[in-house]
Amino acid sequence: MSQQFLLSLKQDISCIESDEPDRLILQSSTHALTFKQVQSGLKTALRTLADGGATLSELSQMVEQDGGNFLALRFYTYLQRFTHCGWLCHSALAEGMPIAIAIPITADYQFPYTEVVVESRYVLSRFAYCHSVEGQLVLESPLSRSQVLLLNWQGAALVMQLARPQSCHDILAAVPGISLKTVQQLIGLLLSAQMLSEVSEDGTIQEQANTTLAQWEFHDLLFHSRSRQGRHANPFGRTYRFLGKIEPLPAIKPRMSEEAIALYKPDLEILKTTEVSLTQILETRKSIREYGETPIAAQQLGEFLYRCARVKHLKQEEHGEITRRPYPGGGALYELELYPIVNRCEGIDSGLYHYDPLAHQLYRISDRTETVGALLQNAWQSMGQQGMPQVLIAIAARFQRIAWKYESMAYAAMLKNVGVLYQTMYLVATAMGLAPCGLGGGNSDLFAKVTGCDYYAETSIGEFALGSRIQGSSLPDCESTIAPRR
Template identity: 50%
Template sequence: MSETIPQIILSFKPEISIIEDAEKGLILKAPYIDFNLNKLSPGIVAAIKIISTAGATEKALSQLVVATDGSSALAKFYYYLEQFVILGLVYHTLEIDGSAIATAVPIATPYKWQLSETITDNNYQLSRFAYCHSEKSHLVVESPLSKAKIILKDWRSAALINELSQPKAISDLTTIPGISEATARLFISFLLTAELLSSVNNNSSLEQSETLTQWEFHDLLFHSRSRGGRHSNLIGKTFRFLGQIEPTPVLKAKPSNEIINLYKPDIDSLKQTDTPFTAILESRKTIRQHGEKPITVAQLGEFLYRSARLREIVPRDNMDCSNRPYPTGGACYDLEIYTAINRCENIDAGLYYYAPEEHQLCKISGKTKQVEALLKSAGLSVQIEVEPQILILLSSRFSRVNWGYESMAYSLILKHVGILYQTMYLVATAMNLAPSGVGGGNSELFAAAAGCDYFAESSVGEFILGSR
């Protein structure tokens, strides 16, 4: 029995079609661009028609062009084929006996496909940046290093991916039923071309550079998928759930009726008497040590009023928004403020929610073990031995952003955290208080302490405040 010969089939992405226009003639319609095929030779047009239907190998397509137009037309055919590839219009599918096992799908441009060579003596392993997930009934392999994703069409390609989780030689892969050495070699070449594999020689990965070594998997994936350039997903304010899910209200319901009305400063008076902005900006600094006398509830009230009160609700057609002292994307204001209080004059220790419209604190709990753990963790994060006077916890009601924004929602939320940090730093400096941003926190612990659904609302930032 002869060995199965694997091959790579070229085809256009499904949304591309060839139409006969009454005025323009034969047109190749692609997303955002049309190609007029009328001036091309019959052989090239015939090859393009095959790519737009069943697809064929590059060898078969070139043979068709030569047979129809002569060898002189081959260079022009390859020029157009390269342009289609660069524009991300061409899929490459690995087939065995007419059965597809994997398809490389371009997700970013300019795209390049030049089949990589394999080395028999080398071992190969999946890149540490590669990951699998389910997408439209198929298993898909992607990596932030790659401008393509690989759709695994059947169990054989999934089995090969599983084997490549460890360093394997080409010959090692032939133990999988139906996988010949030729198929294993072409599959390795296929993944190398898509930058999903690392070549390993003497247990040393050839993928790593000093730059890549310093990236963690989740950070590079987050960076590449939340900004344009390395994926084909929609990005921006697409209102993707409009008409499907009701938008989250501007204001969160108060968690309790145990309320403290906070002091409201005279903003007009402060405009006249406050320290000049440049002086505040230049003197702003992190102060981790707090004074012996704790911050007062009046100071906390002024700080929250100047930093984060709700000025007004702004009705809009798609989702109501609001106006506050700091800016956010689309005025969606997803951030909520909680105060874990250890020491504050005239207020009991515990966890409180800040209601920005009425400028009130709503008590959630006393100083429970969870609240104490939040305070201690924040203190350790900024290298102070005692619990801070006040820990301000910034949570996000994620759906306020997720509802309208696509691909970039969480990155936008983190920008909001940074904006509010700076606003709080400047207000604290103007008030002669001691501010300190915290680099990280425990979102699971916060959700448990505040009684929130981790996936609906959990902490995304922490900020320590106290007296000087």
């Protein structure tokens, strides 16, 4: 462990004096460490760690005053234990004042010190990013198990310089009023925190040579690391962080217009006896991007929506309304909203609609405008320009419906809900002999513009194309509950 860093305990670690004079307790919100038969020098060092910290050499002097080298070695094992507990912070100094501090965000934390070579060049990881947290500038990366607080202009200036390969002398020339020792300390801190890489003579870094990391995009790896437990210390799961501050959204979105279309409801009891098995439906399911000359009918669209997404039960609970629907939804919150964009459908005019899953009705939002057509065009391009969807179902999320209850994992849960809805739609469409296709991308800004929704309150996160099958294509061997079209 380097002598140069300032060592301290995280701010949430308390140093508690015991009733017994030779006993001391260090306690976090999750667990405590009790030190027995603590000599005065060790007690002073532990208190110092909890109250601002000191360098390793300073702490060693405190311990050695009345314990000698044996107690100093024992103290080093304590520091290792603090590190592995995720308690020990490391700060880079400029003239004795901290300019950046590495704070552990996981329990299995490590801080492998790497010697900084003055002549070598270093560069910031492409996964590292700065953002403001409660008035402080924080450097983070999904590769790291710590976050680095940049405490003054010097830390921020050095990080900015490291956006491109730089040596210590390069930084000294670019940032006036800073010492070589400070530059080395900060680079050493960032290396140990896995925010930085040394540049080899051929101009490459280890991060680039790693073929696994090379295939991760910045936003994907960040989203993965921050929406699951293990590599962050953020609150996670069902926290109800807005309870008593913001009212939860209702389970059913208010109507968006007064122009309603009542939809066909199939007889599920008949379907139970006439439809083919789930295994046959699963085995014949496939994405179909070309459609029959005769378009999908209003009755078919009504049956499809009823079987996929209707509200089966609405219930008021302590923390708001929940519903039951044909597909599973996280927390029974069902934040997803369906917006059928009709291109060709017998019995329903072309345009944009919102599906009311409780009333099982469509509410007309817009005619077939240029921007509505652009959504269909965007879907056609996503499908390889094989066939223009007869009906495109834009799947939007009322984000606050689920983010009100869940923290860190909210958006990830929404995407999982889209996935299970996709599968439900695929299976129902296959059973009905329709042509289904889940899309991999869409234009959320365009959707918000067309619907008039607030992009940050509700916009599209999935799209599903639907239409009739080409005559003669293979269909599941089942009877339809829809009357034959004449």
